[in-house]
Amino acid sequence: MPGSESSVDQLEVLINEERLQARIQELGKQIREDFGDNPITCIGVLKGSFLFMADLVRAIGGPVRCEFLGVSSYQGGTRSTGVVRITHDLKQPVEGQHCVLVEDIVDTGLTMDYLLRMLQVRNPASLKVATLLDKPDNREVEVQTDYIGFTIPDEFVVGYGLDLNELYRNLPHIAVYTP
Ligand code: IMP
Secondary structure, eight states, X not given: OTTSGGGGGGEEEEEOHHHHHHHHHHHHHHHHHHHTTSOEEEEEEETTTHHHXXXXXXXXXXXXXXXXXXXXXXXXXXXXXXXXXXXXXXXXXXXXXXXXXXEEEESXXXXXXXXXXXHHTTOOSEEEEEEEEEOGGGOSSOOOOSEEEEEOOSOOEEBTTBOBXXXXXXXXXXXXXXX
């Protein structure tokens, strides 16, 4: 049954924990360099980015605020519907703040496009995008991606925050799921 514990043998490691963590350190360092000593508001997109957000904010170091946006873009399954539902909004205004939107993966780009429009009207001082994974082959709208962890082929991946029917988020690596 897809997404059940019995399908563990359908997973193949794509990015191991060591590579993942090394790249996140690099991204954090680059982001801190780009922003100098300024406070950065990192906005994690739930649920998929929760592990990436936790590691990235520590890699950035210095003054960082953590905010979260809850988004539900799939109603289960492996295909984007393009329908974005906000399930949790920011707790603080971000007006005048340097913001980095922290995503797990950009696939069609529909979710990111929607979120960027939604955040721009809240007048941040600047708005950048950090995504752990980029799947450019499947893009339906062009979106801004300032910091990319890894560019990957058009395959369905799970682990390190990414799920299939809510499972596999706790894997320490990224794996390709083959149905
Ligand atoms: P997009 O709107 O198609 O760019 O998809 C963005 C969201 O779809 C991501 O934040 C993920 O939650 C989900 N998603 C896209 N591709 C994958 C994947 O390969 N595995 C798990 N989730 C995915």
